Amino acid sequence: MMTSAVGGCRCAFLLTVIYQQTMKKTFLLSLYLLFTLAFAKAKGSSQETDSILILKNVNIVEVSSGKILKDKSITIKNGNIAKIGRFPNKLKNARILDLNGQYVIPGLIDTHIHVTAPHKNSIEKTYSHLEYYLKHGITSARDAGGDGGALLQAQTEIRKGNRMGTDVFFSSFMAGDWYYNRGQNIRKDPYSSWEQRLMPGDDLDKAMAEAKACGATGVKLYHSFDKDFLADVTVAAKRHQLKVWGHTMLYPAKPVEVVNAGMEVLSHVSMLETMRTDSLFYRRTTPMAYKDSIIAGIDIIPFCKAMKKHHAILDATLCVSEAKDPWVFALLKRIHEQGVKISTGTDQIVDLNRSYPRLIDELDYFVNKCGFTPAEALYSATQISAEVIGQEKNRGSIKVGKRADIVILEENPLLDITSLKNIYMVVQRGIIIKK
Template identity: 30%
Template sequence: MLGAKAMRGARIILAVAGAVLLAAAAPFAPPDAGTRTIYRHATLIDGTGAPPRPDMAVVTDGDRIEAVAADAALAPAQLQGARIVDLTGRWLLPGLIDSHQHMATPPDPVRARAWLRRDIYSGITATRIMADDLRSIAELDREARTGEIAGPDLAFAAVMAGPSFFADPRTHAISAGWTPGETPWAQSIDDSTDLRLAVARAKGTGATAIKIYANLPARLVRAIAAEAHRQGMRVWTHAMVFPATPAEVIAAGPDTMSHSCYLAYQLSSPPPQSYQDRFPVDYPAFAHGDNPVMTRLFEEMRRRHIILDATLNVYAEADRRAAAPGGRPYHCTLDLAGRLTDQARRQGVEISAGTDGDTPATAAWPALFDELELLVLRAGMTPLQAIHSATQVGAQAMGEGDRRGTIQPGRIADLVVLDRDPTADIANMRSVVLTVKHGRPFARSDYVPITAAEVPDDD
């Protein structure tokens, strides 16, 4: 047996080894409380939509923002012991949020980690996952939050849809080992479903929201939304749930609605009766400017504080596919999606910046930058409004508006530093030089591009 001295020595060795293993396992972990950094002399865009403020300082302590002040107002005591980062001539924004992404349909952790790495080094510090195999997503989120991998935090939804939707091959891709429609993260719902149990099962996956997807009548959309809210979960829906119309979805009181063009189905008579039977929207109804039916829909969305997850990127990609040889028209065009989003914006509906897709692995920047440009060029936003959509509104869409999305004391220290002025040209968002997630810096110069070994089949 070991003596007392030997035992103490063994414990020390084990403790040191454990610390080394922990450090190796979490190379991107947030700093400890008491680790203070001051970002000085920046032009601050705080995410609230307020105008930029020159020569500002942001003080972080561990993973939180401690103070925001004019640089000249910093007290000497604040500077003592702090790491100083001089941002003269640069712009400081909240970390960006992609409000609509998929990372595990089907699950491929190597591919997903590569995309998440590109995101974090591009300024994206949080992402809303809108339906996937949540077994994989929950593990990716754990790895990102603990710092084992470089990536944004993930907030994710469990899916509910009508039984007929589960013929969709994507539901099979996310349900390996289970019967599609019977998993806790993607459930088939009908009038016989125990909704209290269904929502509780979904909540047990770590999901913070229910995504109401398709092939459900209005009464079930209302019932699911009410039970999800009762159990403290967010409700994220498609803007039409087929056959539930946009007006019926709005009446159910979701927190967010996705895809601008689905709202146009309110004018189709009859509207599509299932997700699989979607057809082009009624374009002539929008030929003479704002449609009064849409005006009433947007007014009700504004009144209920429902965020529109516009996903203009989806329609831009659809236009490109339709224009290619052998391409087929989508149910809606980017032109109409942009006009609907613009009308919603003018009527006071908050718009989040979600992509529902991404750029090729060979691209230097993710699709969120394309979405921001589309919000400016197609939906009438100013660059400052687009930034607001990708920061404060994105955080609200996630259900984390009290924790992130703006630069103010007490919030999570998620920041992004740009080399060029994004308010002069939204394309300047692609000048990221530094991301800070939970207080931990990620220099763009350290970014390792996605490799063919990680994503061998993407161009």
């Protein structure tokens, strides 16, 4: 899903002269927000120095092994996990919560959300969506294409502690000229540092510097890249310490070419249908059983080998295809059996009236339609998804030294993955969010 963002404040690189005064002003605003965020981190640390929270008598779900560590206590200090083990009898000035054997998992991560709208974004609506995610156990998320100005503002205010919400990481959206103009120069709106057009011969370092300056964690490569130009773009992005995210099919670059060009995270398992050769596949009147047989005949081995060789991650987004393309379940099952890393992205707009987020449906599909064990599904939603946003060293598992993003459940999710619907409490950076 593509969410363009051309209005509002725009971040821009100071040396960029083509944007002139308007973009210079938006750069200064973004620079201010970034410095505010840096100051807020330091300020937040000083405020939490003497803050200790102990989660007593919990059963810790080890997502990597599928084992339960029974009757443990988790000591949290300065927003991080300081100790796991027996209850510390001599610790002073600590807040103690006796959880009586409830189950603890790492905070969940949705690797494909969209919480801003083109041209008419309401920052309050963005906040409401991010708060919804957090209260339902999604402590971090990746916005895969949105208004970078609004996302930076939300990210900053949430990290300062001024607003409640999931910790959002966002992208600078990039596509080729054909995607925007169809060869006819039809786009009238200006581009921005979080929505860029890239063409062979462009100054890629300048483009990546602008993306970095607006606060993006990575680039989202969407459409109109051939394999050679794509390789140049991925190298430039990594040179600027940007994550490289994009679609599984980049038109004309095909899935295996996309992986070999250096893409780190590929979205949409449904796009692997482009590897099929049967012309009847796209016809609406073609029976689903016939489509299933075509998908079953796709040779996924070259794709899976390339994914594993490059340590790439598939952002499956089953929720996008659940109704119109049910064959994706069987396809993802085969890919999972080959040992490819798979993250949990939904590519859905928040329904605030829904009693639980679509991420729970995604995990339910993993387990009940794609052959994952509940532990494997949880590992995808935590440790692998943390890798997507470059946070695998400090999020994604219950380990000493990692950030205290924790979900507390009344039931064992290893027995029923849908127990994630029934959350007792959420802890983000050691702060209790929901009880």
